Amino acid sequence: MRSLQATFYRNRWLFSRRIVQCLIIAAFAIELPAGGYFAQGNLSSSVWFGIGLTDPYIWLQSLFAGAPLGKAALIGVVIVAGFYLLLGGRIYCSWVCPINLVTDLSYWLRQKLNIKSNYTLSKNLRVAILVLSLLLSLLSGTLAWETINPITLFQRELMWGSVAGATVLASIFLFDIFVTRRGWCSHICPVGAFYSELGRVGRLRIKATQAGACHGCAECIKVCPEPHVLAPVVSKKAAYVTHGDCTRCGACLDQCSTGALAMSLSFKKPSAFKGIPVVSSD
Numbered sequence: 001m002r003s004l005q006a007t008f009y010r011n012r013w014l015f016s017r018r019i020v021q022c023l024i025i026a027a028f029a030i031e032l033p034a035g036g037y038f039a040q041g042n043l044s045s046s047v048w049f050g051i052g053l054t055d056p057y058i059w060l061q062s063l064f065a066g067a068p069l070g071k072a073a074l075i076g077v078v079i080v081a082g083f084y085l086l087l088g089g090r091i092y093c094s095w096v097c098p099i100n101l102v103t104d105l106s107y108w109l110r111q112k113l114n115i116k117s118n119y120t121l122s123k124n125l126r127v128a129i130l131v132l133s134l135l136l137s138l139l140s141g142t143l144a145w146e147t148i149n150p151i152t153l154f155q156r157e158l159m160w161g162s163v164a165g166a167t168v169l170a171s172i173f174l175f176d177i178f179v180t181r182r183g184w185c186s187h188i189c190p191v192g193a194f195y196s197e198l199g200r201v202g203r204l205r206i207k208a209t210q211a212g213a214c215h216g217c218a219e220c221i222k223v224c225p226e227p228h229v230l231a232p233v234v235s236k237k238a239a240y241v242t243h244g245d246c247t248r249c250g251a252c253l254d255q256c257s258t259g260a261l262a263m264s265l266s267f268k269k270p271s272a273f274k275g276i277p278v279v280s281s282d
């Protein structure tokens with residue numbers, strides 16, 4: 001029992017994320033005994049207890065495609081964008097997006113099989129795909145990314161067993177194992193790129209708890225899906241992770257054995273503590 005508790009504690013952020021991710025999938029997929037679902041639609045556009053929520057990136061594409069500005073959709077966009085703006089956009093990636101289940105599994109397998117291949121891809125690639133998707137939406141009058149968006153295909157695959165969905169998911173899975181570490185999410189997905197921009201000012205942040213608690217083992221950097229965001233904190237050049245790429249996954253917190261890191265919501269300007277200046281890690 002004690003070892004079970006210890007295992008849970010060592011992976012508390014991972015377990016918490018998995019529970020939230022699975023509950024969100026279940027809300028769309030499992031029919032209630034009285035009929036209906038907790039949530040209708042999909043992660044791009046959904047209705048929860050009568051409240052419509054719209055993914056801001058989808059909305060932006062529809063704007064470029066020339067769709068009329070619906071008031072209900074606009075309210076849904078403001079709610080979703082406000083939430084991610086407040087907390088940090090890529091919290092969507094590690095707590096909501098179902099593809100994260102696939103890419104985390106790929107990463108785990110890659111580690112287990114000790115696969116070292118790491119084809120170099122620029123992080124700017126996903127920003128270029130983001131811009132291209134908006135341009136294509138403008139030219140084609142359609143939601144360009146939505147036709148191949150694996151997040152939507154995942155839900156289709158789950159509900160209707162779509163062949164296209166299975167093929168895309170398998171491709172991402174294999175790509176992340178054999179081609180590049182964290183290849184899809186860190187280098188290709190425009191949704192992640194969008195939320196990274198949206199999350200730049202997010203107030204839920206990873207912070208160094210106190211000067212001296214970190215002994216520089218860098219174990220947190222090894223497990224971080226976006227290691228560059230932690231580097232300034234570990235090297236004591238910054239007290240907070242401020243980069244928009246941080247997914248707030250908490251992997252660094254599960255990994256750190258000295259309690260040198262914490263995640264906290266703060267609306268105050270970050271204050272420096274002895275020995276560590278506050279500088280942006282962007």
Ligand code: SF4
Pocket residue numbers: 092093094097098099100103151184185186189190191192193
């Ligand atoms: S980068 Fe894209 S696919 Fe990966 S978790 Fe984020 S939204 Fe999902």
Ligand code: SF4
Pocket residue numbers: 206220223224225226227229230241245246247248249250251252253
């Ligand atoms: S800094 Fe921590 S919370 Fe942010 S992405 Fe890296 S491991 Fe996750």
